[in-house]
Amino acid sequence: MTASLDSHNDTTLIARIKKGDERAFAQLVKRYEQTVWGFAFKLCRNKEKAEESFQDTFINVFRKIDQFDSRSKFSTWLYTIVANNCLMNRRKRKLEGLLESLDEAPDIENEDVQRQLATWDDSPVEVMMNKELREQMDAAIQELPDEYKVVFVLRDLEEKTAEETAKILKLSVPAVKSRLRRSRIFLRHKLHGLMTA
Amino acid sequence: MKQSHGNIKKHIHTLSCGKVYEHLCDNLDAKLDSESCRRIKAHIKGCKNCSALLDSLKKTVYLYKQYPAPALPEQSRKKLFAVIHMEKAKKRPAR
Secondary structure, three states: OHHHHOOOOHHHHHHHHHOOOHHHHHHHHHHHHHHHHHHHHHHHOOHHHHHHHHHHHHHHHHHHHHHOOOOOOHHHHHHHHHHHHHHOOOOOOOOHHHHHHOOOOOOOOOHHHHHHHHHHOOOOHHHOOOHHHHHHHHHHHHHOOHHHHHHHHHHHHOOOOHHHHHHHHOOOHHHHHHHHHHHHHHHHHHHHHHHOO | OOOOHHHHHHHHHHOOHHHHHHHHOOOOOOOOOOHHHHHHHHHHHHOHHHHHHHHHHHHHHHHHHHOOOOOOOHHHHHHHHHHHHHHHHHHOOOO
16 A cells, blocks of 8 residues: 555655645655654764754654644755754854954965965775764764755755855855855865865 | 867966856856856866866755754654644634
8 A cells, every 4th residue: 555655646645645645745754754764863973963854854743733834845844844953952152253264365375375275186985984984074074063054065065056055045046156156165174184184 | 069179278268266166166067068167167177276166065055954853753744744733723713
């Protein structure tokens, strides 16, 4: 019986869930569990927290499904719920000033900056994915304030467009672009030591 | 519309690295064919430093993309449906 629900689109499944069809809800979870889990893990960088976020997200979906406007895209709504779960615990924006300073272009006429740029050229990324690098990557992304991290994850890792990211986070497209630029430069700067070691 | 080689050369000189930096991060692999995109690409092609910066940004993103995510634990799914079951019981009107 569940198999027959496979072919239903999200709108049909959601209409069934609204009528109390538990199997339709199970089908919706099956369809989106990897999306929610992957996104939650990329945001939390921690299995326990990702699990918590996974649970909270689908429980929220179940509780609030009546509020979902079927004219919207379900995945956009879902991403918004996961992001809100993550942002609920947002930390103080102690790095805000530093991130804003990243809007200025680096002085690429400067010899030190030129040396820094050149050294990345020789780093084969395939051989760099070791434990030390993963730890550094976790530490770097965790230093980003959540409202920046979520933009980086949506745009670069989930490959959402700037427009969809803006819709998910209820931001303007220029705000998405600005946060993405700062996040990328910040992460690049944080990984620099390893890429040149 | 194709640009002549001479025009591209001119753009390399008319666009500053700072201006390129502003747009560099919008879309690292932009395949857009707008006039501004062509100008930025032309600048990067001819500018060693902007090209190195773009490359390092691409590597940063690539590294995060390659980061392996663990599989969803089976117990998470079970736990979820146990909670949903309780939620449903709460929703049901008492007789």
